[in-house]
Amino acid sequence: MQTLAAVKEYDARVDANKCVVIHVAERGVFRVRHCKNGSIVLKLLELGKGKPARIPTKPGNAKAGAVSARTLQGMDKAIRNLRAGKRSKPADLKKYAQFAK
Helix, strand or coil, X not given: CCCCCCCCCCCCCCCCCCCCCCXXXXXXXXXXXXXXXXXXXXXXXXXXXXXXCCXXXXXXXXXXXXXXXXXXXXXXXXXXXXXXXXXXXXXXXXXXXXXXX
16 A cells, blocks of 8 residues: 655544544545454545445435435425425515525
8 A cells, every 4th residue: 555645643533423533624525444453544535436326216225325215206296296386375584584694
Protein backbone atom coordinates (compact mmCIF):
# COMPACT_ATOMS: atom_id res chain seq x y z
CA MET A 1 0.00 0.00 0.00
CA GLN A 2 1.28 3.45 -0.91
CA THR A 3 2.25 5.72 2.02
CA LEU A 4 1.29 9.38 1.80
CA ALA A 5 2.57 12.25 3.92
CA ALA A 6 0.08 13.16 6.66
CA VAL A 7 -1.35 16.67 6.53
CA LYS A 8 -3.23 16.25 9.80
CA GLU A 9 -3.19 13.48 12.38
CA TYR A 10 -5.42 13.06 15.42
CA ASP A 11 -6.92 10.40 17.68
CA ALA A 12 -10.58 9.45 17.34
CA ARG A 13 -12.82 7.10 19.28
CA VAL A 14 -15.64 4.88 18.16
CA ASP A 15 -18.74 6.07 20.03
CA ALA A 16 -21.69 4.05 21.34
CA ASN A 17 -23.34 4.20 17.90
CA LYS A 18 -20.19 2.74 16.29
CA CYS A 19 -19.40 6.07 14.62
CA VAL A 20 -16.07 7.84 14.15
CA VAL A 21 -15.96 11.60 13.59
CA ILE A 22 -13.67 12.90 10.84
CA HIS A 23 -12.68 16.48 11.57
CA VAL A 24 -12.65 19.04 8.76
CA ALA A 25 -13.15 16.60 5.92
CA GLU A 26 -13.39 18.70 2.77
CA ARG A 27 -15.30 16.00 0.96
CA GLY A 28 -17.71 13.63 2.56
CA VAL A 29 -17.91 10.39 0.54
CA PHE A 30 -15.48 7.64 1.47
CA ARG A 31 -15.10 3.92 0.81
CA VAL A 32 -14.53 2.27 4.22
CA ARG A 33 -12.55 -0.94 4.71
CA HIS A 34 -12.38 -2.76 8.04
CA CYS A 35 -9.21 -4.85 8.26
CA LYS A 36 -8.65 -8.00 10.32
CA ASN A 37 -6.03 -6.24 12.45
CA GLY A 38 -8.68 -3.72 13.61
CA SER A 39 -7.60 -0.84 11.41
CA ILE A 40 -10.08 1.16 9.34
CA VAL A 41 -9.03 2.45 5.93
CA LEU A 42 -10.89 5.36 4.32
CA LYS A 43 -10.53 5.97 0.60
CA LEU A 44 -11.89 9.21 -0.83
CA LEU A 45 -14.42 8.60 -3.60
CA GLU A 46 -14.85 11.00 -6.48
CA LEU A 47 -18.39 12.23 -7.00
CA GLY A 48 -20.26 9.95 -9.34
CA LYS A 49 -17.81 7.07 -8.85
CA GLY A 50 -19.68 5.33 -6.01
CA LYS A 51 -22.35 2.69 -6.44
CA PRO A 52 -25.64 4.11 -7.73
CA ALA A 53 -28.71 3.92 -5.50
CA ARG A 54 -30.82 0.88 -6.36
CA ILE A 55 -34.58 1.13 -6.50
CA PRO A 56 -36.16 -2.12 -5.27
CA THR A 57 -38.82 -3.83 -7.32
CA LYS A 58 -40.71 -5.39 -4.42
CA PRO A 59 -41.17 -4.66 -0.67
CA GLY A 60 -38.41 -5.92 1.60
CA ASN A 61 -35.81 -5.75 -1.18
CA ALA A 62 -34.37 -2.38 -0.10
CA LYS A 63 -30.66 -1.65 0.10
CA ALA A 64 -29.06 1.12 2.15
CA GLY A 65 -29.73 4.50 0.56
CA ALA A 66 -32.45 3.22 -1.78
CA VAL A 67 -36.06 4.36 -1.90
CA SER A 68 -38.31 1.62 -0.58
CA ALA A 69 -41.04 0.11 -2.71
CA ARG A 70 -43.64 1.23 -0.17
CA THR A 71 -42.46 4.84 -0.47
CA LEU A 72 -42.60 4.62 -4.27
CA GLN A 73 -46.16 3.27 -4.06
CA GLY A 74 -47.13 6.20 -1.83
CA MET A 75 -45.58 8.67 -4.26
CA ASP A 76 -47.43 7.07 -7.18
CA LYS A 77 -50.72 7.30 -5.25
CA ALA A 78 -50.09 10.98 -4.45
CA ILE A 79 -49.46 11.79 -8.13
CA ARG A 80 -52.65 9.92 -9.19
CA ASN A 81 -54.66 11.89 -6.60
CA LEU A 82 -53.12 15.17 -7.76
CA ARG A 83 -53.94 14.46 -11.42
CA ALA A 84 -57.50 13.43 -10.45
CA GLY A 85 -58.00 16.75 -8.66
CA LYS A 86 -58.02 15.25 -5.16
CA ARG A 87 -56.04 17.86 -3.26
CA SER A 88 -56.32 20.11 -0.26
CA LYS A 89 -56.73 23.89 -0.29
CA PRO A 90 -53.53 25.87 -0.85
CA ALA A 91 -51.69 26.64 2.39
CA ASP A 92 -51.63 30.30 3.46
CA LEU A 93 -48.01 31.02 4.37
CA LYS A 94 -48.37 34.80 4.72
CA LYS A 95 -48.26 34.60 8.51
CA TYR A 96 -44.79 33.01 8.26
CA ALA A 97 -43.33 35.67 5.92
CA GLN A 98 -41.72 37.47 8.87
CA PHE A 99 -39.43 34.46 9.48
CA ALA A 100 -38.13 34.47 5.89
CA LYS A 101 -36.37 37.83 6.32
